[in-house]
Amino acid sequence: MSRAAVGLALLFASPAAPAQRVTAIVGPQFALASYREVASGLRYQGSGFGGALSARYRRLSAEASIVRLTLDPANGSAATSGFTATDVNAWVAYDVATYASVEAGFIRRTADPEFDAQSVGAVRIGARSFYELGPGATVLFRANYLAAPKFSGGGHAGFSIDLGLGLDVRLAGRLHGTAGYTFQRINRKTNPGGTGEIDAPMQATVARVGLAVGF
Amino acid sequence: MTRQLHVLALLAGLAAPAAGGAQTVQNATLRRAQQAYDNLEYRQVVSLAQAALRERLTGPERARAYELLGFTYGAMDSILKAVDAFKQVVLIDPERQLDPNRVSPKAYSAFDVALRQVLLVRQLRVDSTSFVGGRGAVPIRFTVTQPARVVTRAIGGGGGGGGGGGGSYLIDSGAWNGQVNLSWPARLANGDPVPAGNYTVVVEARLGQNTASASQPVRVSHGSVDTLQSLTSLPGYQYLPETEVPPQSWRPLGLAFLYTGGALVGTLGLESSSLGSSSKRELAVVGGAALVTGFVMTLRKPAPRPAAANILYNRLLRDQIARRNQDIAKENVARRQQVQLTLVPLPKASGAGPR
Numbered sequence: 001m002s003r004a005a006v007g008l009a010l011l012f013a014s015p016a017a018p019a020q021r022v023t024a025i026v027g028p029q030f031a032l033a034s035y036r037e038v039a040s041g042l043r044y045q046g047s048g049f050g051g052a053l054s055a056r057y058r059r060l061s062a063e064a065s066i067v068r069l070t071l072d073p074a075n076g077s078a079a080t081s082g083f084t085a086t087d088v089n090a091w092v093a094y095d096v097a098t099y100a101s102v103e104a105g106f107i108r109r110t111a112d113p114e115f116d117a118q119s120v121g122a123v124r125i126g127a128r129s130f131y132e133l134g135p136g137a138t139v140l141f142r143a144n145y146l147a148a149p150k151f152s153g154g155g156h157a158g159f160s161i162d163l164g165l166g167l168d169v170r171l172a173g174r175l176h177g178t179a180g181y182t183f184q185r186i187n188r189k190t191n192p193g194g195t196g197e198i199d200a201p202m203q204a205t206v207a208r209v210g211l212a213v214g215f
Numbered sequence: 216m217t218r219q220l221h222v223l224a225l226l227a228g229l230a231a232p233a234a235g236g237a238q239t240v241q242n243a244t245l246r247r248a249q250q251a252y253d254n255l256e257y258r259q260v261v262s263l264a265q266a267a268l269r270e271r272l273t274g275p276e277r278a279r280a281y282e283l284l285g286f287t288y289g290a291m292d293s294i295l296k297a298v299d300a301f302k303q304v305v306l307i308d309p310e311r312q313l314d315p316n317r318v319s320p321k322a323y324s325a326f327d328v329a330l331r332q333v334l335l336v337r338q339l340r341v342d343s344t345s346f347v348g349g350r351g352a353v354p355i356r357f358t359v360t361q362p363a364r365v366v367t368r369a370i371g372g373g374g375g376g377g378g379g380g381g382g383s384y385l386i387d388s389g390a391w392n393g394q395v396n397l398s399w400p401a402r403l404a405n406g407d408p409v410p411a412g413n414y415t416v417v418v419e420a421r422l423g424q425n426t427a428s429a430s431q432p433v434r435v436s437h438g439s440v441d442t443l444q445s446l447t448s449l450p451g452y453q454y455l456p457e458t459e460v461p462p463q464s465w466r467p468l469g470l471a472f473l474y475t476g477g478a479l480v481g482t483l484g485l486e487s488s489s490l491g492s493s494s495k496r497e498l499a500v501v502g503g504a505a506l507v508t509g510f511v512m513t514l515r516k517p518a519p520r521p522a523a524a525n526i527l528y529n530r531l532l533r534d535q536i537a538r539r540n541q542d543i544a545k546e547n548v549a550r551r552q553q554v555q556l557t558l559v560p561l562p563k564a565s566g567a568g569p570r
Contacts (some may be wrong), residue, residue: 034493
């Protein structure tokens with residue numbers, strides 16, 4: 001028996017690829033968020049609702065989430081009014097090892113009113129590691145580079161990264177509990193009026209907790 | 216000295232004639248000859264036995280009379296006459312055998328010389344046997360007392376009971392002397408087994424004008440060959456459980472710490488200095504949930520997980536059994552087309568002798 005054959009057998013026997021059919025979970029989520037932009041004085045906090053969907057077929061998996069956040073100026077913030085943000089994320093991943101995948105996707109966050117905060121869109125490229133803590137409980141950690149970001153107020157970002165922590169626990173039968181944490185750092189730079197580049201970084205953290213039904 | 220040896224030889228020679236006398240002897244003269252022999256009255260034995268031979272005797276009685284003469288001449292040192300008498304014995308009863316432990320050496324050597332001077336086929340034996348047609352043979356043994364051309368045949372329809380197809384099948388033809396061992400595959404020229412039925416194995420020996428033969432009836436029956444059972448397991452090999460329960464450990468909690476810690480370290484490390492420290496509320500919620508889940512999973516009995524090595528082993532075992540069963544199926548197809556030949560010797564209807 002070759003090492004390759006044993007490796008393949010282990011891979012297919014692993015929790016990462018137990019099923020030959022498509023499995024999916026979908027459900028609503030409650031979200032908490034904080035957002036900072038440009039300077040430490042411009043910070044927001046809020047919450048919102050959304051939903052998440054994830055699916056797996058053999059070594060391929062996909063995730064998508066949408067959450068609508070109402071962000072208000074935090075205590076001591078220089079901001080005078082809040083805004084509503086709609087955060088859409090999507091990933092497609094391929095398992096390259098028993099506990100690791102490479103993934104790609106996109107992020108799009110829009111602000112309403114449009115000029116109260118930056119809207120951003122970017123391509124995600126990264127990897128994630130996942131592990132089954134126990135029967136029906138999986139934890140994951142992801143790191144994505146946000147490539148080619150676009151901002152509603154213009155500018156560019158040479159360094160943008162997104163970290164994530166996820167949890168999926170089968171509570172009973174088809175009912176799952178889901179949780180996700182996202183930390184986002186975007187080193188945006190702008191050149192307003194051609195007077196020279198200035199830093200206008202953005203930083204956001206989002207926690208999503210919800211229930212989901214498995215199919 | 217010569218006299219003493221003579222007496223010893225006589226005493227030793229008594230046993231065989233006495234044993235032979237156990238057979239029913241109807242002829243009165245022959246009975247008197249036997250009594251005279253028992254009383255060591257050899258001259259009277261000779262005259263009485265010769266007188267009996269001039270009377271009407273059955274075959275066994277005639278053989279008995281010559282045998283008495285043979286032993287008596289042997290005891291009287293008339294070896295040539297003893298040999299002649301024993302020649303008559305074996306011509307009448309070719310299967311006659313003397314026990315060297317019970318007869319005198321003189322009588323035995325005279326009998327042995329007599330055997331060598333007469334062409335006989337003796338001690339024809341066909342053993343009971345059973346074999347798959349084409350994969351065995353019937354052992355046939357006999358003794359030829361002189362170098363001769365010997366032809367052995369199986370003749371169908373002999374011995375009553377019919378069958379055998381009435382054919383004659385040559386088993387062997389060759390020059391033989393002494394003990395002969397032959398094997399008869401009981402097959403036709405085209406490879407098929409000989410038809411079921413009764414046969415007579417006939418051995419004919421020819422030396423110049425002299426011929427001798429012996430025969431043995433046998434019954435050949437056909438049966439179906441036993442087929443093999445399919446295997447459900449291999450002896451000494453058992454299926455192994457394809458899942459195993461890992462030992463309980465702190466690994467789930469440790470991993471939850473690791474993943475949560477990774478997120479925390481990443482968050483702290485990547486925070487922008489110009490934006491200040493971000494809120495940790497979100498990480499606390501999700502990280503706390505992960506840690507609680509890890510702790511609960513640590514306390515729970517671990518779920519059975521696939522045992523890769525056992526799965527591979529079982530797969531190999533199943534493949535091996537499937538291959539064996541395929542071979543068995545092929546073998547059974549062949550066996551269903553085969554014939555189990557059973558050959559049993561039958562009692563002889565009548566003795567055969569030299570012609």
